[in-house]
Amino acid sequence: MIQPLAYIHPQAKIADSVVIDPFAVIHKDVEIGEGTWIGSNVTIMDGARIGKNCRIFPGAVISGIPQDLKFEGEETTAEIGDNTTIRECVTVNRGTKDRYKTVIGKNCLIQAYSHIAHDCFVGDHCIFSNSTTLAGHVTVGDYVVLAGLVAIHQFVKVGSHAFVTGGSLVRKDVPPYIKAAREPLSYTGINSVGMRRRGYTSEQINEIQDIYRILFVKNNNVTKALDIIEAEFNPTEERDEIINFIRNSNRGVLKGFGQS
Template identity: 40%
Template sequence: MVKIHSTAVIDPKAQLDSSVEVGPYTIIGPHVSIGAGTVVGPHVVIEGHTTIGRDNKLFQFSSIGAAPQDKKWAGEPTRLTIGDRNTIREFCTFNTGTVQDRGVTSLGDDNWISAYVHLAHDCQVGSNTIFSNNAQIAGHVEIGDWVIMSGFANVHQFCKIGAHAFVGMSTSLTQDVPPYVLLNGNPAQAHGVNIEGLKRRGFTREQINGVRAAYKIIYRSGLTLEEAKAALLAEELAMPAAAEQIRAMREFLDTASRGIVR
């Protein structure tokens, strides 16, 4: 049987796998689906059109799937989706999407989300990320795989952060961040490549050297972004062992709608 504490309030229309555990005083609404092995702690509220995958751990006092904090929202049935094996610590707030965007806020797999993290409407977060305490993410933000958000970092709406980037403590982001870049400050400034993170994830020396070469083209060469893209393409051809990584940085420049932190 579903392991539901006697004080929890679960709407009969909610869909919970038989292995789901629900703690005391938790409230789960009618449009919620929760997959096998997920544990929901005490005093959690899960509402809205929210889908949660397998083997997640939600700690106490989080608000999951509440209405978006957007005055334009008019009650549309927008969604929140959470993948598998995520840890979501205390007092997190994740909102559903809006029809002005794709209508869904999403969190991938294997993410570690610390206490007091806010994930606003229409955010798209990849997998294997780490969000330290009080990271605050405004609406419509895209965050790639393996990104690390340090404590008290905050991100302006519509920004994009590329995969494997590292955002330092109390950093304030108002522009996009290319993949692999390490940055810090308020306003944010780039401070090199997230080399330690790439080493830990098994990147080869050749791949890391390629990322460093691409970083120098973007940040140290004095080239315009259009000139940098052409130089990156040449570097991509010259360094086949790191072509995938250089291409990711070059293609990111084409999608950076707010300009990049530079």
């Protein structure tokens, strides 16, 4: 199912059931899993590792060399998980010697004109809307939704199940389970709609909301808020995830709207 007008390097590892449309270009050090479709005018460069049943739409460039002046030609990869869709003109750069790879997880949708820079790690089931831009070394958890025109600063972390509204500039870490909006980007509530869609119970959602009220609404500093949360809430997976995310934040987390 490889069209004669496509170019595939003879040493590329392409599964038998892959469909490659005309004018696609596949470089040498590339691996593509079964059932994947590669559209016209897609360029897949050295270091690409593409899973099964992916769809890559026209104009996308996968595993281009990093736009990083420190890059010295080291062998790195750009990895895309099974069942992920990459829409038109998306660019995904491969890693540098920092992490040696860029990773997009399984079952993701990366919409048109988005850019994922070197050494980014993106979890499973993420949706990035049109023209989302991730600078280098960004880490994104599972089930994250980034609306259109979101731009994320290098080294920022976005926690699982977070939602970031369109046009946002993300300069600080975004904790899990929250909605982030306004300028400067601020906590505006929890992502209750997303959590309900994914099977979280009302009790779990209410507890997460209570935790974030202590962090962002009741004017506690971060250290005091975490102490209160540990004292007043029994250990749960969600509680511990929030606490560990905030304690391990290198850039600091965003604040509640109106907090100084």
